[in-house]
Amino acid sequence: MPSINTQANVTLMRGSFIKMTGNLSKHNFLRTFRVAKELQGVLRKSNITVTLEEANIALADFYERFHADILNYHSSTIAEFLNNIRWGIYEYLQLLFHQSIVRDVADPTMYCYTCPPNVFAPFAVQVFWDLMNVVRSPPYMRRFQVTRWLKLRY
16 A cells, blocks of 8 residues: 555455445545545554554555456456346246246236235235246346456455
């Protein structure tokens, strides 16, 4: 962190740096002291003591390293994982979809769903219908895999 003349090897969970860099992206500098306090704690775990003011000054270095470098590196892999989750949900629910859809004989574009017996509350029925409407067609994004070179670091 050149802005405070400190070199550190920090260990940080992915969720933590995503949250911290997300907050830095979302808020102006007047609301960054909470993130600075988190950075101060991260540095403390690496046996580096800085004041809150120094941690606030170092936020630009932190953001550059963890958002512009590491998060951008991981973004395509995260997109692949999210896409795989979406496809997994779609494939998992296909059997239930085909069991529950009832098409009108006179007009096949008209349909309704028969809910499972344990789904009877009005809100649950609405959520079930909404879910079945979502899995009526496959996800827009086809399956993809990012290159293995984007999964080796960090």
